Amino acid sequence: xxxxxxxxxxxxxxxxxxxxxxxxxxxxxxxxxxxxxxxxxxxxxxxxxxxxxxxxxxxxxxxxxxxxxxxxxxxxxxxxxxxxxxxxxxxxxxxxxxxxxxxxxxxxxxxxxxxxxxxxxxxxxxxxxxxxxxx
Amino acid sequence: xxxxxxxxxxxxxxxxxxxxxxxxxxxxxxxxxxxxxxxxxxxxxxxxxxxxxxxxxxxxxxxxxxxxxxxxxxxxxxxxxxxxxxxxxxxxxxxxxxxxxxxxxxxxxxxxxxxxxxxxxxxxxxxxxxxxxxxxxxxxxxxxxxxxxxxxxx
Numbered sequence: 001x002x003x004x005x006x007x008x009x010x011x012x013x014x015x016x017x018x019x020x021x022x023x024x025x026x027x028x029x030x031x032x033x034x035x036x037x038x039x040x041x042x043x044x045x046x047x048x049x050x051x052x053x054x055x056x057x058x059x060x061x062x063x064x065x066x067x068x069x070x071x072x073x074x075x076x077x078x079x080x081x082x083x084x085x086x087x088x089x090x091x092x093x094x095x096x097x098x099x100x101x102x103x104x105x106x107x108x109x110x111x112x113x114x115x116x117x118x119x120x121x122x123x124x125x126x127x128x129x130x131x132x133x134x135x
Numbered sequence: 136x137x138x139x140x141x142x143x144x145x146x147x148x149x150x151x152x153x154x155x156x157x158x159x160x161x162x163x164x165x166x167x168x169x170x171x172x173x174x175x176x177x178x179x180x181x182x183x184x185x186x187x188x189x190x191x192x193x194x195x196x197x198x199x200x201x202x203x204x205x206x207x208x209x210x211x212x213x214x215x216x217x218x219x220x221x222x223x224x225x226x227x228x229x230x231x232x233x234x235x236x237x238x239x240x241x242x243x244x245x246x247x248x249x250x251x252x253x254x255x256x257x258x259x260x261x262x263x264x265x266x267x268x269x270x271x272x273x274x275x276x277x278x279x280x281x282x283x284x285x286x287x288x289x
Contacts, residue, residue, distance in 0.1 A: 008183055008241040010200075031239040033227055044227065046240055048200035048267035073268070075189045075196040084185035085200060112202030112267015 013091045026088030030066070030114075040119040041100065047090045048112035049073075055114065057107050064105075065093040066114065183245050184222055192281050195251055195273045202267035203240075209264070211271060213257040218273060220247045253279045 013029040021027065030045040047055070050068035058065045068090035096102075096118070104119040189196040201209065201222055210221035226242035229235065254276045261272045 009185065031241075033238050033240050034236040035227070035229060035233055036236055037230075037233045041236075044240065046202040046267070048202040051266050073265075073270075075194075075198075075270070075272075078189035078191045078194065078196055080187065081190045081195075082186075082188040084182065085187060111204070111264075112200070 010085055012088075023089065025070075026086050027091050028086070028088050029092045030068070030090045032092065040117050043094070043114075043116040043118065045090075045092070045114040045116070046112065047109075047114055049087065050090060050109065050112060050114075052109050055107075055109055057105075057116070059096075059102060059105070062096045062098075063093050064096050064116075064118075065091065066116070067091045068114075182247060183241070184220065184247055186220070186247060186249055188249070188251075190251075193275055195253075195255075195275070197249060197271045197273065199247075199269045200267060201264075201269050204264075204267075204269075206264060209262075209269060211260070211262055213255050213260050213273065216251050216254055218249045218251065218255065218271065220249075220271075221245070222247075 008031065010028045011031075013027045015021070015027075030047045032046075033042075033044040035042040035044075045066060047066075047068040049070040049072075054069045054071065056065075056067040056069075058067070070087060070089055072087045099120050101119045101121045104117075106117045108115045184199045184201055187198045189198070197218060197220075199220065199222075201224075204222055204224050208223040208225075212219045212221075221244070223244045224242045227238075227240070251273065256274045256276045259272075259274045263270045263272075
């Protein structure tokens, strides 16, 4: 597919070779913003259709996986006449380096947006060193 | 196709006409290519936000995925057969000393117009926003509803 930077169409998640999914549903890779801040790393992901009950965040070894399960809300008795976007689950994984404090990870979901705060380990936080004037 | 789309009106305005024309041509080519390469289920669109439409004899429901947009950021207007959707999402604010590793999420202002095959009863339009998904119920005007015509025997 030709890449258009200004398009925000949902992209299907890559399937790991040899691993099949049991749910017969499309899986999309959510678009994310990742911001490095002084004390932590902020990950923001768009996962419309997912709330706190249907979201799974797992950390196995150093792989952080975001999985969102979408129960499609189909308007009753209506037929889909025209579709521009697909509905499906979300999955995306990130490899974390040692600099993340695994116990302090916090996640919140609001209006289909996930905010993940990955605090940096104490030792790695930037320290400001005061410079004293030499006597 | 039943529904016609007018172009997306983004906030990017380029004062250099010729440059815009070339960009438009390139975009048209990309759209054509995408159309050829993409599957049948999703018509290629560079329209945003993308809209799904559900219909029956009485109503139509338009849905759009608008994660993180506040209620003030959505503007819905209905005239005759057309539904116009204006969406604004503020970019993520970054303070000094903070830096983006990735920036994939959309922001800015987008307008989308969708034409339905019937007149909409604008008084009865309802919109609901849940979990980042917008649902707009668009009832057909009574005059436009299909009627069953009885055949009289003489």
